[in-house]
Every structure is written in C-alpha cells, then in structure tokens.
Amino acid sequence: MSDNYRSMWTELGLDLESHDALLGVLGNAYQEIYLSQKNRPEGMAYFDFVMSEVHGLRIKELMDEKAAGRKIVGSYCVFVPEELVLAANATLVGLCSGADFAMEEVEKLLPRNTCALIKSSFGFKLGKVCPYLESADMIVGENTCDGKKKAYESLGQLVDNLYVMDLPQVKSENGRALLQNEYFRFKTAMEALTGVKITAESLKAAIGTVNAKRAALHRLAALRKADPAPISGLDALLSNQVFFYDNPARFTESVNKICDELENRIAEKKGAFPAGTPRILVSGCPQAVPNWKLPFIVETSGAVIVGEESCVGERGTRNLTDASGQTVEEMMAAIVDRYYQVDCAIFTPNPDRLAHIEEMATAYKADGVIHYGLQFCQPYLMEAMPVEKALEEKNIPCLRIDTDYSMEDAGQLKTRVEAFIEQIKG
Amino acid sequence: MSDNYRSMWTELGLDLESHDALLGVLGNAYQEIYLSQKNRPEGMAYFDFVMSEVHGLRIKELMDEKAAGRKIVGSYCVFVPEELVLAANATLVGLCSGADFAMEEVEKLLPRNTCALIKSSFGFKLGKVCPYLESADMIVGENTCDGKKKAYESLGQLVDNLYVMDLPQVKSENGRALLQNEYFRFKTAMEALTGVKITAESLKAAIGTVNAKRAALHRLAALRKADPAPISGLDALLSNQVFFYDNPARFTESVNKICDELENRIAEKKGAFPAGTPRILVSGCPQAVPNWKLPFIVETSGAVIVGEESCVGERGTRNLTDASGQTVEEMMAAIVDRYYQVDCAIFTPNPDRLAHIEEMATAYKADGVIHYGLQFCQPYLMEAMPVEKALEEKNIPCLRIDTDYSMEDAGQLKTRVEAFIEQIKG
Numbered sequence: 001m002s003d004n005y006r007s008m009w010t011e012l013g014l015d016l017e018s019h020d021a022l023l024g025v026l027g028n029a030y031q032e033i034y035l036s037q038k039n040r041p042e043g044m045a046y047f048d049f050v051m052s053e054v055h056g057l058r059i060k061e062l063m064d065e066k067a068a069g070r071k072i073v074g075s076y077c078v079f080v081p082e083e084l085v086l087a088a089n090a091t092l093v094g095l096c097s098g099a100d101f102a103m104e105e106v107e108k109l110l111p112r113n114t115c116a117l118i119k120s121s122f123g124f125k126l127g128k129v130c131p132y133l134e135s136a137d138m139i140v141g142e143n144t145c146d147g148k149k150k151a152y153e154s155l156g157q158l159v160d161n162l163y164v165m166d167l168p169q170v171k172s173e174n175g176r177a178l179l180q181n182e183y184f185r186f187k188t189a190m191e192a193l194t195g196v197k198i199t200a201e202s203l204k205a206a207i208g209t210v211n212a213k214r215a216a217l218h219r220l221a222a223l224r225k226a227d228p229a230p231i232s233g234l235d236a237l238l239s240n241q242v243f244f245y246d247n248p249a250r251f252t253e254s255v256n257k258i259c260d261e262l263e264n265r266i267a268e269k270k271g272a273f274p275a276g277t278p279r280i281l282v283s284g285c286p287q288a289v290p291n292w293k294l295p296f297i298v299e300t301s302g303a304v305i306v307g308e309e310s311c312v313g314e315r316g317t318r319n320l321t322d323a324s325g326q327t328v329e330e331m332m333a334a335i336v337d338r339y340y341q342v343d344c345a346i347f348t349p350n351p352d353r354l355a356h357i358e359e360m361a362t363a364y365k366a367d368g369v370i371h372y373g374l375q376f377c378q379p380y381l382m383e384a385m386p387v388e389k390a391l392e393e394k395n396i397p398c399l400r401i402d403t404d405y406s407m408e409d410a411g412q413l414k415t416r417v418e419a420f421i422e423q424i425k426g
Numbered sequence: 427m428s429d430n431y432r433s434m435w436t437e438l439g440l441d442l443e444s445h446d447a448l449l450g451v452l453g454n455a456y457q458e459i460y461l462s463q464k465n466r467p468e469g470m471a472y473f474d475f476v477m478s479e480v481h482g483l484r485i486k487e488l489m490d491e492k493a494a495g496r497k498i499v500g501s502y503c504v505f506v507p508e509e510l511v512l513a514a515n516a517t518l519v520g521l522c523s524g525a526d527f528a529m530e531e532v533e534k535l536l537p538r539n540t541c542a543l544i545k546s547s548f549g550f551k552l553g554k555v556c557p558y559l560e561s562a563d564m565i566v567g568e569n570t571c572d573g574k575k576k577a578y579e580s581l582g583q584l585v586d587n588l589y590v591m592d593l594p595q596v597k598s599e600n601g602r603a604l605l606q607n608e609y610f611r612f613k614t615a616m617e618a619l620t621g622v623k624i625t626a627e628s629l630k631a632a633i634g635t636v637n638a639k640r641a642a643l644h645r646l647a648a649l650r651k652a653d654p655a656p657i658s659g660l661d662a663l664l665s666n667q668v669f670f671y672d673n674p675a676r677f678t679e680s681v682n683k684i685c686d687e688l689e690n691r692i693a694e695k696k697g698a699f700p701a702g703t704p705r706i707l708v709s710g711c712p713q714a715v716p717n718w719k720l721p722f723i724v725e726t727s728g729a730v731i732v733g734e735e736s737c738v739g740e741r742g743t744r745n746l747t748d749a750s751g752q753t754v755e756e757m758m759a760a761i762v763d764r765y766y767q768v769d770c771a772i773f774t775p776n777p778d779r780l781a782h783i784e785e786m787a788t789a790y791k792a793d794g795v796i797h798y799g800l801q802f803c804q805p806y807l808m809e810a811m812p813v814e815k816a817l818e819e820k821n822i823p824c825l826r827i828d829t830d831y832s833m834e835d836a837g838q839l840k841t842r843v844e845a846f847i848e849q850i851k852g
Binding site for chain 1: 534535536537539540569571572573575576577578579580583590592593595596598600601603604607771772774775776801802804805807808809810811812828
C-alpha cells in the first residue's frame with residue numbers, strides 16, 4: 001500500500017496498527033481461499049484487484065468524490081434503496097461486517113448472544129478499522145431484526161450521523177404504507193444531505209444504473225445453471241459481495257465481461273469443477289466480506305455452490321425496479337413495489353422465501369440445500385426449521401448450519417458438509 | 427383433585443400422566459417457595475387457593491362459561507386488550523409459559539437458542555398440559571419480538587385457532603396507526619368470535635372492570651413503598667401473575683382485601699421482612715407462573731423485592747384506560763392511547779422504560795435494581811446494557827442477570843445475588 005493511503009487512513013481516524021493487522025489477515029485469507037482456486041475465469045482478476053484495493057483505491061475514489069462535493073452513504077441492509085441515493089447524486093456503500101474485530105470492546109456494548117454480523121459492525125467501528133464507515137456522511141440503519149434494531153440505539157452513541165429507517169414486519173396494507181412513508185422520508189433525507197433535488201430524470205437514470213448492476217448478476221447467475229458450473233461459488237459470491245462496494249457502472253461492465261467469458265467456457269464445456277460435481281444451493285443469512293468460511297469448506301469438500309438465496313445473492317438482487325414511470329411519484333411507487341418483494345425472514349409469514357428456495361434449487365439443478373444460519377440470528381434460524389422440513393418433503397436434501405465468524409467449528413463443519421455431500425451423491 | 431377434574435382434563439385432551447407430573451412439581455415448588463415464607467398477609471390465602479386450583483376450579487369455571495355460550499380467548503402478551511375481549515362478552519386468560527416442558531419435542535420445532543418463555547409455550551402445547559390453551563376458543567399471538575413473531579408461524583401449525591396481531595416497532599405516526607388498525611381488526615374478530623356487537627355500554631363497563639383490576643394492583647404497589655415492606659416480592663409477584671388468569675371482579679376484590687390488611691400492617695410497622703432489609707427493584711423480562719426462581723433467590727438471600735418493572739408487573743398494569751368517552755370510537759381511541767404507552771423493549775428507541783425504572787427505583791426506595799433477562803431474549807438483553815450504564819451513572823447499583831427456567835444456574839445466581847446485596851448494604 002502506498003504512503004498516500006496511510007495518510008488517508010490517518011485522516012479518516014483509523015487505527016493504523018490494527019488496520020494493518022486486519023489487512024494482513026484479509027490478504028492471507030484471500031490468498032488461501034481465493035487465489036488458490038483452480039480454473040478461475042480470467043475476468044476474476046478484476047475482483048482480485050478490487051479486493052487488493054478494497055481499503056485503498058476504492059476509499060481513495062470515495063475521498064475524491066467527497067472532495068468534489070459528493071456525499072457517501074453507508075448501509076447495512078438491502079432495504080436501503082440505492083436508487084434514491086444515486087438520484088440525489090450520492091454514493092451508497094455497504095459497511096464492514098464480515099469479520100470479528102475488537103470483540104472484547106464489542107461485548108461491553110452488546111450481549112455475547114448477538115449475531116456475528118451485528119457484533120462485527122460494532123467491532124469495525126470500535127476498532128477503527130472500517131474506512132467505509134469513517135468516510136460515510138450518513139450511516140443508514142434499519143429496523144429489520146431485533147438485534148439490529150436495538151443495536152442501532154447503541155451505535156447511535158458511537159457515531160453522530162446515524163439515520164434509522166423503520167420497516168414493516170408484515171406485508172399488509174399498513175406494512176406497505178410504512179415502507180412507502182419511510183422511502184419518501186429517506187428521499188427527503190437524501191435531498192437534505194446532498195442539497196440535490198431528486199428529479200424524474202435523475203431517478204430514472206439511477207434506476208437504470210442499479211438495474212444494470214442487478215441484470216449483470218442475473219446474467220452471471222443464469223450461467224451457473226450449466227454443468228460443469230463455469231465459475232466457483234466462491235467467485236460468484238465475491239461478485240455479489242463487491243456489488244455493495246464498487247462503482248456501479250464499472251461493476252456492471254466487469255461482471256458482464258466475466259459473463260462473456262463464462263459463455264465461452266460453457267460452449268467449450270469447461271468448468272471451475274468437473275462435470276457431475278455435486279451442486280449446492282446456499283440459503284439463509286448474508287455472507288459479508290470476508291466471511292467465506294462456509295463456501296470455502298463446501299468447495300474444498302467436493303461440491304460446487306451454484307446459487308445463493310441470500311441478501312448477498314438473489315434475495316438482494318433478484319427483482320428489477322420498473323423504470324417505465326415518467327414522474328418521480330410513479331418511480332417512487334415502482335421502488336416501493338420492488339423492495340416490498342424482498343423476502344427477508346423478518347416478515348411474518350414469509351412464504352415467498354420458501355418458494356424462491358425451491359425455485360432456485362430447481363433452476364440451478366442443485367442436489368441439495370445448505371441453510372446457512374448465523375448463530376443468534378433468530379429470524380433465519382427460526383425459519384430454517386420449517387424450510388428444512390418443506391424441502392425434505394419435496395426430496396430436496398437440506399443441511400442446517402448454525403455458525404459464527406470464528407474458525408473454531410471449521411473442522412466440525414467440514415465433517416458435516418462432507419457427510420452431506422456423500423449423502424447427496426448417493 | 428376430584429375425579430370431576432380428571433374427566434374435564436381428559437375432555438380437553440390433556441395428557442393426564444404428564445399433567446399429574448406437572449401439578450406435582452408445581453405443588454412442591456409452591457410449598458417450598460411460597461408456603462414456607464414467614465409473615466405472609468392472611469389475604470394471600472386466597473391466592474394460595476387460586477394456585478392450588480389453577481388447573482382445577484378455574485378451568486371448571488371457564489368450562490362452565492363455555493357451556494353457557496361464552497368464549498375464552500388466550501393470550502401471551504399485555505398488548506392484547508382485555509377491554510375488547512370483555513366487551514364482546516368473552517373471557518381473556520394468559521397462557522402457560524413459565525416452565526420447561528417437553529423440551530425434546532420443542533427443539534424439533536424451535537432452535538435451542540430460543541428464549542425459555544417461547545419454548546415453554548410450545549412445551550405446554552406439545553406436552554398437552556395447558557388446560558387454558560386447550561379450552562381457548564381463540565389464541566392470540568402478537569408480533570412483538572422476532573422470537574415470538576416467527577414462533578407463531580410454527581404454532582399456527584399446531585393449533586387451528588391462532589389469531590396474530592401485528593405491532594409497531596417504532597412509536598411514530600405510522601406506528602400508532604398500525605396499533606389502532608390492529609385493535610379495530612381485533613374488535614371485529616372478537617365480535618365475529620362471540621356474535622356479540624361491542625357497544626358503548628359494554629365497552630365502558632369492560633374498561634371499568636379492567637381499570638379496577640389495575641387500580642387494585644396500583645394500590646398494592648403503593649403499599650410496598652413502606653419500610654418494612656408489608657408483603658414479600660414473591661407474594662406481590664403472584665398477585666401480578668394471577669391478574670392474567672382470575673375472574674376479574676373476584677381478583678380485584680381479593681387484592682383490595684389484601685391491601686386493607688397491608689394498611690393495618692403498615693400502621694403497626696409490621697412487615698414481611700424486618701425494617702431496613704435491603705430493597706430490590708426487579709426490571710426486565712416477564713416472569714410467568716411458576717417462574718419464581720429469581721425472587722425466591724433474592725428473598726432467601728437477605729433482601730426484599732419492592733417492585734417489578736415487567737409485563738408481569740407495572741409495565742403491564744401502570745396506566746389506566748380513560749373511561750370518559752361516550753362513543754365506541756372515543757373509547758377505542760382511549761384504548762389505543764393506553765396501550766401505546768406500554769414501554770416494551772421491542773420499541774426503538776424506548777426511553778420511557780429507563781425513565782420508568784428510575785422513577786420506580788425512587789418511588790419504592792430501592793437500594794438496587796436487578797435486571798432480569800431471559801437468555802436469548804434479544805430486546806431486553808440488549809436494552810439491559812444501556813439501562814445498567816444509565817442507572818449506575820445515577821448511583822443506582824444494578825445487577826444484570828441472564829438466565830432461563832432451569833435450576834442449573836441457581837447456585838451461581840445465588841452467589842451473585844448475595845454479593846450484590848452485600849454491595850448495596852455497604
């Protein structure tokens with residue numbers, strides 16, 4: 001990393017020593033998990049570069065945008081509509097929450113029995129190692145699960161720019177009205193933050209930009225239906241993870257370039273793994289960078305992951321926003337419609353999610369589903385039990401995993417995953 | 427128990443063998459915890475009788491009501507407005523959730539990391555040992571915490587009469603509108619269940635009945651300000667627990683009779699414990715029958731509990747419903763106003779609860795606060811940390827407890843409670 005970055009990080013208030021340690025661990029993990037893979041698409045070199053510069057060049061770009069007067073908005077959830085952020089001439093970035101950091105400090109503010117994702121978000125703040133968080137002009141929290149909802153009360157004591165978005169728990173008339181009200185309130189907040197009024201023109205352009213990102217991932221996802229799978233689950237997950245960080249246009253272009261390459265691979269029957277490799281659909285909690293534990297275990301145990309039913313995956317990206325509206329109101333309605341379909345486990349009941357899992361299992365020809373639950377994530381852990389039952393009634397084998405970010409259970413997980421893969425091969 | 431009860435329980439579909447075992451354990455616990463207390467008010471004999479007949483005479487009364495055409499509504503939460511149930515000529519009862527039962531069966535449907543209260547409610551159903559649940563014509567669930575919200579999806583597979591009430595997470599305009607809509611929907615559901623239209627007259631009478639119950643408990647609470655405390659925390663908690671089960675008018679009369687007696691005790695400076703006994707306020711999660719673990723430990727360790735900031739306590743009963751309205755609409759608005767003030771930890775932010783804890787600590791002259799958290803109850807466990815901090819900043823000692831219904835940690839809890847009592851005596 002250049003000295004430039006060090007002074008930038010210092011200005012952002014990062015703890016350089018801790019941050020160096022974090023980047024060291026991240027670099028080693030990336031080497032071991034990603035760069036050691038065989039038969040990778042050449043286009044993944046772009047994402048390798050992005051990851052090598054994830055706290056460097058990308059932050060420099062954000063700082064340059066800020067210097068030019070553009071605002072940065074940080075988020076922890078797919079319910080924060082990027083369309084409105086872009087239309088107000090701001091940039092949306094996902095905030096760090098994929099690794100344990102400063103846990104001793106975190107557990108002074110949050111109960112030990114809090115899910116790893118939430119604890120991680122606090123750890124990155126308390127450890128002063130997240131340049132995205134520190135560069136953000138506004139941090140958007142959302143009332144999804146109890147854990148996040150209550151944690152934001154404490155996060156609000158640690159930062160002075162937290163904005164909390166309320167969300168419904170039921171898809172009812174009132175629930176939809178709440179989402180709509182909250183999105184209009186967020187639109188106003190974006191306009192106030194940037195001083196830029198959202199117009200029909202800027203909103204249409206923003207919808208186009210975000211839809212293009214999503215469409216590129218749809219194209220990537222569809223190519224994973226092939227056998228042999230042309231790309232590893234790890235690499236596909238990384239694309240879904242970088243979706244939250246990267247410059248949108250560049251991201252779209254890079255994913256489409258990989259898709260061009262994958263189409264050629266498919267024509268040549270070339271894959272990341274041999275044809276006939278057992279195929280796994282992962283379903284459940286989000287996997288934020290650098291939480292690659294489960295896919296690494298799966299793909300070094302003789303199977304390939306062909307889809308992610310996850311916020312960092314199809315749950316987050318599956319639907320486009322209707323761009324046909326002519327007025328701000330029409331497009332706002334389309335945005336509400338689009339996000340209202342997200343089948344997060346915070347909703348009760350949530351039948352669409354099970355239907356989507358079954359649909360994905362069929363579409364991607366999965367031999368089995370691994371339900372990925374973060375320990376203490378009540379909504380997904382509770383939904384996992386009926387999901388498993390429903391899948392097994394349809395003869396779709398399902399393995400329920402309940403884990404955190406530590407590596408303590410890696411051996412045990414690998415044993416369970418290997419046994420599951422043997423089972424679905426049989 | 428008479429043979430009459432056995433045939434009643436059989437008709438209700440209870441598992442007599444398990445139910446006998448439960449009643450045996452309950453009886454022994456009551457003997458050990460309640461009847462062994464010294465200096466009890468004579469009026470507590472009524473509650474001793476109620477408890478000895480909790481699955482007997484009270485159920486017989488409910489069955490008689492049912493035979494006469496009256497409907498029984500079961501609930502798990504103080505957000506279910508008893509006023510509307512009574513006004514539709516039905517009876518509201520709290521459902522069993524204070525003891526572990528059939529845990530092996532429960533953990534096939536709910537994750538192990540689910541709070542004891544929720545697991546218990548499933549255990550009583552799966553073990554077929556809750557005559558209240560089995561006699562209910564309608565079971566009302568509510569979207570409070572993630573755990574309950576998602577658990578009701580599974581409970582709905584076990585019973586055919588579950589009604590789910592949505593609740594807000596934020597006290598906003600939309601949140602209030604949701605509560606109002608849901609209470610009007612519940613009113614309609616009550617009328618449909620009973621075939622009885624709620625009128626201004628019946629609603630006013632119902633408000634009066636429920637307010638009288640609450641006012642009796644307010645009177646009881648106020649008397650606990652005295653030193654020596656005229657009644658043990660265990661006995662006062664029992665009154666708050668029976669509030670959910672008993673015939674309302676009889677309950678009110680019985681509590682007021684105890685209050686008459688306590689007034690005399692206070693005049694004579696007689697107490698359940700000596701003057702100067704360290705005084706504890708318990709704050710946090712509800713303690714349902716027979717979850718008497720913490721107060722038993724506290725009151726056999728040299729302290730007396732003088733208040734419960736809890737759903738089974740002042741959080742549930744503190745506010746009366748304004749009965750001055752003349753129309754159904756005016757009284758419905760008063761009901762919404764009343765329940766909207768309940769400061770459950772599901773709300774974000776929830777500053778009223780901290781204010782109430784501080785207010786109670788002062789009013790009841792508590793020497794310290796024990797925050798009672800059920801393990802895996804995210805809303806209360808997360809709120810406990812800032813509550814503890816805020817109290818200690820005001821020099822109110824606070825002990826945070828995180829426990830379940832098992833007795834495994836009783837020794838450890840007792841050690842911590844004793845140390846805390848030593849600290850506040852110092």
